[in-house]
Amino acid sequence: MKKQKYLYILFLIILQFKLISNPNIDVDFKASNQYISPYLFGGFIEYYFCFSNGNNGIWAQEFNNRGFDYYLQGYSAIGWDRWQSTTFNNVLWESLEGGYNENGQYYEKMSKSSDTGSIGLGQFIYTTDDTGYDFYIYAKSEKPNLKLKLKVLDYRKQNILFDTILGNTTLNWEKYSSKIPNFKNQKKVFILIYFDQTGSVCIDEASIMPSNNINGFRKVIYDYYKDLGQTILRYPGGWFIEYSGYNWEMGLGPIDKRKIYKGKENIRLDFGIDEYIRFCKSLKMEPHLVVNYLTGSPEQAANILSYCNSDTSSKYGKLRFLNGNEKPYNVKFWEIGNEIWFEPLKYAKDYLKFYDTMKLIDPSIKCIMSGDVWHDKSFFDSHLSVVGDKCDIWGWHWTQDLLTRNKPDNRTVFLSAVGGSQFTDNVIDLVNQWGTGYNLKIQQAITELWTNYNPDKYDWVADTTIRAGSLENALWTAAQLHSVIRNSDKVNICEKTNSMALIRNFVDPINDNRVFYVTPTYYAIKMLKHHYGDTLVNIKLNDCETFSTAEYPGLFTINNMPWIDAIATKSKDTLYISVINKNPDSDIIVDFKLDNYFLNTKINIYELSSNSYLDNNSPYDNDNFAIHEYKIKWTNKFQFKKHSFTILAFPISDINY
Numbered sequence: 001m002k003k004q005k006y007l008y009i010l011f012l013i014i015l016q017f018k019l020i021s022n023p024n025i026d027v028d029f030k031a032s033n034q035y036i037s038p039y040l041f042g043g044f045i046e047y048y049f050c051f052s053n054g055n056n057g058i059w060a061q062e063f064n065n066r067g068f069d070y071y072l073q074g075y076s077a078i079g080w081d082r083w084q085s086t087t088f089n090n091v092l093w094e095s096l097e098g099g100y101n102e103n104g105q106y107y108e109k110m111s112k113s114s115d116t117g118s119i120g121l122g123q124f125i126y127t128t129d130d131t132g133y134d135f136y137i138y139a140k141s142e143k144p145n146l147k148l149k150l151k152v153l154d155y156r157k158q159n160i161l162f163d164t165i166l167g168n169t170t171l172n173w174e175k176y177s178s179k180i181p182n183f184k185n186q187k188k189v190f191i192l193i194y195f196d197q198t199g200s201v202c203i204d205e206a207s208i209m210p211s212n213n214i215n216g217f218r219k220v221i222y223d224y225y226k227d228l229g230q231t232i233l234r235y236p237g238g239w240f241i242e243y244s245g246y247n248w249e250m251g252l253g254p255i256d257k258r259k260i261y262k263g264k265e266n267i268r269l270d271f272g273i274d275e276y277i278r279f280c281k282s283l284k285m286e287p288h289l290v291v292n293y294l295t296g297s298p299e300q301a302a303n304i305l306s307y308c309n310s311d312t313s314s315k316y317g318k319l320r321f322l323n324g325n326e327k328p329y330n331v332k333f334w335e336i337g338n339e340i341w342f343e344p345l346k347y348a349k350d351y352l353k354f355y356d357t358m359k360l361i362d363p364s365i366k367c368i369m370s371g372d373v374w375h376d377k378s379f380f381d382s383h384l385s386v387v388g389d390k391c392d393i394w395g396w397h398w399t400q401d402l403l404t405r406n407k408p409d410n411r412t413v414f415l416s417a418v419g420g421s422q423f424t425d426n427v428i429d430l431v432n433q434w435g436t437g438y439n440l441k442i443q444q445a446i447t448e449l450w451t452n453y454n455p456d457k458y459d460w461v462a463d464t465t466i467r468a469g470s471l472e473n474a475l476w477t478a479a480q481l482h483s484v485i486r487n488s489d490k491v492n493i494c495e496k497t498n499s500m501a502l503i504r505n506f507v508d509p510i511n512d513n514r515v516f517y518v519t520p521t522y523y524a525i526k527m528l529k530h531h532y533g534d535t536l537v538n539i540k541l542n543d544c545e546t547f548s549t550a551e552y553p554g555l556f557t558i559n560n561m562p563w564i565d566a567i568a569t570k571s572k573d574t575l576y577i578s579v580i581n582k583n584p585d586s587d588i589i590v591d592f593k594l595d596n597y598f599l600n601t602k603i604n605i606y607e608l609s610s611n612s613y614l615d616n617n618s619p620y621d622n623d624n625f626a627i628h629e630y631k632i633k634w635t636n637k638f639q640f641k642k643h644s645f646t647i648l649a650f651p652i653s654d655i656n657y
Helices: 002-018 047-051 219-228 239-243 273-282 298-309 315-322 344-361 377-390 410-419 421-436 471-486 520-530
Strands: 024-028 042-044 081-084 091-097 106-112 119-126 133-141 147-154 160-168 174-180 188-195 199-210 232-235 286-291 333-336 366-370 393-401 444-452 491-497 503-508 513-518 538-542 564-570 574-581 588-593 602-608 628-633 637-640 644-651
Touching: 024 564, 024 574, 081 188, 091 119, 106 119, 119 147, 133 147, 147 174, 160 174, 188 199, 219 503, 219 513, 219 520, 232 273, 232 491, 273 286, 273 298, 286 298, 298 315, 298 333, 298 344, 333 344, 344 366, 344 377, 366 377, 377 421, 393 421, 393 491, 410 421, 410 471, 421 444, 421 471, 444 471, 471 491, 471 520, 471 564, 471 574, 471 602, 471 644, 520 602, 520 644, 538 564, 574 588, 637 644
Parallel strands: 024 588, 042 232, 042 491, 232 286, 286 333, 333 366, 366 393, 393 444, 444 491
Antiparallel strands: 024 538, 081 119, 091 106, 106 199, 119 188, 133 174, 133 199, 147 160, 147 188, 503 513, 564 574, 574 644, 588 637, 602 628, 602 644
């Protein structure tokens, strides 16, 4: 009986593999002419997760609340610790209005009435490997020649790692700077600003950055962006643009004199317009700016446009010049508001005011409407019936829920994820059809693209779950990019939400250290971005078996989705065939109908795969995934691994077509 049982199991395994018949792909790379928009490999960054000061942002500033502008009544500035060397009386710390930054909220005053001991303010920072730090602070005193000092302690505040005199204070605000060495084997240190003598010292606008920062950008994240190669970057929101008290002028001018917004978001824009544009230009990304609609106005939008695109004869062009940037930025893409998913008729009428006012400044710009595909056609009609051909681009956000309160099995979630591109294709076609009713070919933009793995509650860190960092999410992303590339005649822009399952930072609560790492999704985007051509190639998938899923609350229901998802593109010298095997259980052999010229030709293979679709990079194993590259001799047949993403690259530079 035991032998029969094993034979039966073996029979089921063999049957499972036999059920997957060999599909074939017919490739006609000589008859293709559909141009692919370069902006389908974009990203979206937002204040809170991506570029705010602190331990996780693009901006390399390690101090939180570096201007001491947010404080707890009766205690001290948030993020800062009051410190004294020994227990003694007659000391006082105060948060007072004003400071070196007259546009800020507060500064800190430290007082002691005897020469006993030392007092100061300090903050913990996470260290960065292989680099020192650039530190500065502004200070003054009520009597001159008090020695302002800087000390670095280990995370227990027991051992002194570095100690220096910043200088003697004066009656006026002065800047005091220091180079701080690298601290090997220290994951976290305490930075302390202090003094010993009798008297009072006022401090404001502290800064500490790793010395290897690139024009203020955190090197590790800058390098990730550079390697990824995104082509367009949306900034600065998101919900941030509409609900936080944001004003674009808060991010202009000298970085230590910028206006601070006192509110729930504690907004300080060290990473302002000029820094953002510099970041984009250095990485050859097209800037995409969002202007606030709910709290903004057409005139304010025109002002920021003038700042970015006008010459120095205009008021705001001159201001840009005074801030160190003579040449216009020539920002092309401008989005009017974020997720305005209510009162669509009112929004459309207001959009026209923004559009007309902004086009007077620069007629060459492209204005993006804040659309929504989760409502029915009447929402779209409310927009287009008003704006007509003044809708340069209709933008919408696309997310997919992949867990529910009643958690399904892993396979059910996986199939809904990788099959979800079926809905993306349908929505793109639907919006296109809506546009034809107005005799318009609507250009579409997916300005936020992400998945939601949170099963329990509404949570902005939903996509920072472990599963969102898995191969499953990478295959979802690759399938979404396949959809927009296939529909590149309809979709002009696609922007992945970068704080969601792409570039992650993690503070290990056990070892109390910070880790930056990337997910398999990062590698999926990188692989496709670096190995595709600018022209879509005609292909036809034949004889491929399909899968469907049962209805499950909270998940997309998939109907007759082929196991193989393939697109082909070409450049001047290379034909790229990009294939996702969506089968979680079986490899699939695909027969290719391709020019016999390629037989026995060496081609490059780029592959993203793993034993399990739930495998991931993690803070503890952040090199688990990488793109596997190798060469083979082509035989018109290829075996694609289960749950994998593969790109085949064929040289065509010497083919006459």
